[in-house]
Amino acid sequence: LSGLIEEALEASPDLRTARAKLREARARRVVADAGRYPSVTASGSASRARSSETVGGGDTRDFFSAAFDASWELDVFGGTRRSIEAAEADLASSEASLEDTRVSLASEVALNYVEVRNRQILIRIARDNLASQSETLRITQWRAQAGLVSHQDVEQASANREQTRAQIPAIETSLAEAEHGLDILLGKTPGTLHGRLAAAGDVPAVPDQLAVGIPADTLRQRPDVRAAERRLAAETARVGVAEAARYPSFNLSGSIGLEALTFGALDNGDAATSSLLAGITAPIFDAGRLRAQVDIQDAVREQALVAYEQAVLAALREVEDALVALARNHERVEALANAVASARNAALLARQRYSAGLIDFQSVLDSERNVLVLEESLASARASGAQALIRLYKALGGGWTLASSRPAGKDTP
Numbered sequence: 001l002s003g004l005i006e007e008a009l010e011a012s013p014d015l016r017t018a019r020a021k022l023r024e025a026r027a028r029r030v031v032a033d034a035g036r037y038p039s040v041t042a043s044g045s046a047s048r049a050r051s052s053e054t055v056g057g058g059d060t061r062d063f064f065s066a067a068f069d070a071s072w073e074l075d076v077f078g079g080t081r082r083s084i085e086a087a088e089a090d091l092a093s094s095e096a097s098l099e100d101t102r103v104s105l106a107s108e109v110a111l112n113y114v115e116v117r118n119r120q121i122l123i124r125i126a127r128d129n130l131a132s133q134s135e136t137l138r139i140t141q142w143r144a145q146a147g148l149v150s151h152q153d154v155e156q157a158s159a160n161r162e163q164t165r166a167q168i169p170a171i172e173t174s175l176a177e178a179e180h181g182l183d184i185l186l187g188k189t190p191g192t193l194h195g196r197l198a199a200a201g202d203v204p205a206v207p208d209q210l211a212v213g214i215p216a217d218t219l220r221q222r223p224d225v226r227a228a229e230r231r232l233a234a235e236t237a238r239v240g241v242a243e244a245a246r247y248p249s250f251n252l253s254g255s256i257g258l259e260a261l262t263f264g265a266l267d268n269g270d271a272a273t274s275s276l277l278a279g280i281t282a283p284i285f286d287a288g289r290l291r292a293q294v295d296i297q298d299a300v301r302e303q304a305l306v307a308y309e310q311a312v313l314a315a316l317r318e319v320e321d322a323l324v325a326l327a328r329n330h331e332r333v334e335a336l337a338n339a340v341a342s343a344r345n346a347a348l349l350a351r352q353r354y355s356a357g358l359i360d361f362q363s364v365l366d367s368e369r370n371v372l373v374l375e376e377s378l379a380s381a382r383a384s385g386a387q388a389l390i391r392l393y394k395a396l397g398g399g400w401t402l403a404s405s406r407p408a409g410k411d412t413p
Contacts, residue, residue, distance in 0.1 A: 001113050001204065004182065004193075008109045009102060011187040018094075018101040025087075025094035032087035035080040038072035038252075046263070064266055067257025067273070074252070079244030082237045089234035096227035103223060105185065107394040110204075111387055112181045118383035119175035120200040122376055126168050129372045132347075133161040136364060139355055153361040160365050164372060206326070206385045218319055219312060221397035228304075228311040235301040242297040246290045248282035315395065322392035329385040336378040343371045 009015060044066040051059050075081055137157040143149045179197055180190040219225050258271040265271055283290060347367040353359045 001110060004113060004186065005106045005109050008105050008186045012105050012185060013187050015098075015101055015105055018098040022091075022094045022098050025091040029084075029087040029091045032080075032083045035073075035083060036075065038070050040068060040070045043067050043069060043257075062261055062263075063259070064261070064263050065257060065259045066266060067255050069253070069255045071251065071253040074250040076250055077244040077247045079241050082240035082244065086234045086237035086241065089230045089237060093227045093230035093234065096223040096230060100223035100227060103394055103398040106398065107390050109182065109185050110390045110393075112178055112185065114203055114383050114386045114390070115178040116175060116182065116197055117201050117203045118379060119171055119178055121203065121379045121383075122171050123168060123175065124200060125372070125375045125379060126164055126171065129368065129375070130161060130164045130168075132371075133157070133164055133368055136351060136368065137161055139351070140361065143355075148357060149361065156361060156365055160368060203379075203383050203386050204389075206330070206389050218315060218396055222311075222315045222395075223397055225308075225311050225315050225397075228308040232301070232304040232308045235297070235304040239294065239297045239301055242290075242294045245293065246283065248280050251277075251279045251281070253277045253279070315397075318395035319392070322388055322395045325388040326385065326392060329381060329388055333378065333381045333385060336374060336381050340371070340374045340378050343367070343374045347371045 045064070047063045049061050049063075051061075073080075137154070140149065140153050140157040144151055144154050176194075179194055182197075183190045183192050186193070254274070254276045256272070256274045258266045259273050260266045260268065260271040347364075347370070350359065350364045350367040354361060354364045
């Protein structure tokens with residue numbers, strides 16, 4: 001399982017997408033930060049023009065120029081600073097989203113792995129019961145040949161065995177689907193992991209003690225909550241950007257360069273040129289467009305706030321749901337384990353008593369069916385316990401360790 005998770009963290013398409021989004025956010029942060037500084041460009045040109053004989057006597061004139069141009073917008077009302085704040089918050093949100101993708105991916109791999117192992121166990125249970133029912137069928141056939149029972153018992157035993165045999169292909173189909181799910185999570189073609197998973201293994205055991213911390217720790221640990229909070233911060237900063245657009249903007253621009261009628265004259269001191277321009281632009285009338293932009297961004301900010309509140313509540317709920325499921329499942333596993341032990345003893349006694357002619361065959365059939373049902377329920381309950389533990393890991397945001405602070409089998413919310 002650990003090896004599969006490591007491979008998924010390296011090759012998963014979802015994780016590669018999250019990494020690409022993080023690179024995008026970093027680049028956007030650089031773009032936003034560049035707004036604080038002047039922009040400088042270099043330019044050069046060469047031209048040749050010939051006038052007409054009528055107007056200019058057919059003269060040909062050359063013109064050469066080279067210059068450096070600079071421009072800078074003063075951030076008087078904080079629009080650029082707020083843009084940088086928004087970009088930094090977006091970057092932090094992307095980092096948290098990447099971590100959330102890692103946690104979710106590890107959880108999904110683990111859940112699919114447990115499903116694979118559970119299906120393998122169910123197949124083993126079905127085959128063991130098939131062997132037991134085949135033995136019962138042979139006993140019934142011997143007794144029928146001896147004239148001790150009717151052929152009805154033989155047909156019932158055969159039907160019971162074939163019913164169990166019919167379950168195996170359906171379980172094998174669901175096993176293949178679970179394996180294919182793992183393949184996709186690891187970015188592989190379906191069927192790639194079949195050989196590695198062919199040797200049946202047990203469902204990972206659920207520890208007796210867990211350390212889950214307090215709700216505040218959960219909220220700090222959950223990357224999706226952190227991502228939602230940073231998205232709220234970004235949208236709040238963009239309100240400031242929209243507000244700054246309503247006020248005047250101040251620009252400084254300048255240029256130094258060379259101009260000459262011949263290329264060789266460009267190095268002459270008399271060819272130097274320069275210019276400096278200061279400008280101010282202020283909105284006078286826009287029919288309420290800029291005010292509406294502020295209102296739009298404020299509504300977007302409010303949506304981000306609601307999403308953040310929902311993320312917090314969902315995180316707390318998922319933790320408590322997982323804890324309750326883990327505690328209740330622990331009790332269920334204990335009860336089913338006792339039931340399976342009793343059912344196996346009952347089935348053994350029923351076969352022995354039937355062989356001795358003390359009971360009818362229906363009791364044997366009922367006991368064997370009961371064993372199969374209970375064993376399948378026990379296997380599924382153990383798998384559910386492991387999956388509840390995985391969901392708890394995901395709900396806590398990952399990164400927690402085993403400890404002795406809280407019994408896994410006791411519900412103490």
